[in-house]
Amino acid sequence: MNRLFVLTGVLACAIIACTSSAYAELKEEVETSAIMKKCFGKNGLCGTCIAQGKKGDWEDAAKTAKEFYELIEKLPKGEPKKGDKEQFVKKAKAFGTKVKAMKTAAEAKDETKFNTAVKGVQGACKGCHTAHR
Numbered sequence: 121m122n123r124l125f126v127l128t129g130v131l132a133c134a135i136i137a138c139t140s141s142a143y144a145e146l147k148e149e150v151e152t153s154a155i156m157k158k159c160f161g162k163n164g165l166c167g168t169c170i171a172q173g174k175k176g177d178w179e180d181a182a183k184t185a186k187e188f189y190e191l192i193e194k195l196p197k198g199e200p201k202k203g204d205k206e207q208f209v210k211k212a213k214a215f216g217t218k219v220k221a222m223k224t225a226a227e228a229k230d231e232t233k234f235n236t237a238v239k240g241v242q243g244a245c246k247g248c249h250t251a252h253r
């Protein structure tokens with residue numbers, strides 16, 4: 121009887137520990153601030169990708185753009201710091217399309233398209249920050 125009680129307790133703890141760590145991982149994945157830092161902080165993916173494109177290192181630029189896009193794709197699942205969540209999701213999805221254009225242009229080694237896409241990405245920061253940061 122006693123042993124069963126202890127066993128149940130241990131099991132319950134194991135389940136709680138397991139689910140809470142999985143939850144933490146899930147939460148980390150869509151942490152808006154962490155995504156922003158990785159993409160736009162010091163040595164961030166966006167700046168790195170632009171620099172690689174400028175040098176004509178299209179293979180590296182395409183790789184970096186892929187990583188950049190994979191993170192921005194998760195942005196709609198994150199939370200805005202302020203403002204309406206639905207509006208944030210819309211902006212985040214539209215931003216994803218702009219980042220994807222950078223990736224496509226880098227893969228195509230198309231300098232003109234790449235520069236246009238970069239302008240599109242850089243032009244989108246302010247609107248979202250004003251409403252949601």
Ligand code: HEC
Nearest residue numbers: 152153156160200201211212215241242244245248252253
């Ligand atoms: C779809 C919305 C959206 C777009 C587009 C966006 N951001 Fe952000 N950004 C946010 C939000 C929301 C925060 C605040 C996150 C928090 O603190 O919870 C933020 C925070 C940041 C931070 C601070 C990160 C930190 O916590 O230290 C930087 C830097 C940043 N953004 C750079 C940029 C740049 C550069 C662009 C454009 C190239 C951009 N962002 C585009 C929503 C956006």
